[in-house]
Amino acid sequence: HAQIRYRARRFWVTDLRSTNGTFVNGDPVQEQQLRSGDIISLGGLELRFEEV
Incomplete structure (x- = not known):
């Protein structure tokens, strides 16, 4: 699993301890x-x- 978030005016992807x-x-x-x-x-x- 992974999460994409918008924070501090930028997009980030975070790995959620995926296998x-x-x-x-x-x-x-x-x-x-x-x-x-x-x-x-x-x-x-x-x-x-x-990003558009």
Whole structure:
């Protein structure tokens, strides 16, 4: 599991102790600020983050 939150005028992804981990652009993360174009991978899914 992972959570995406908006805080301090930025978006963040936080891994919630998931079994397989959470990755941003291929790197494992516990918490990471997101930028447009980032690829979030978790549980066999890939999500592209775009800020509009």
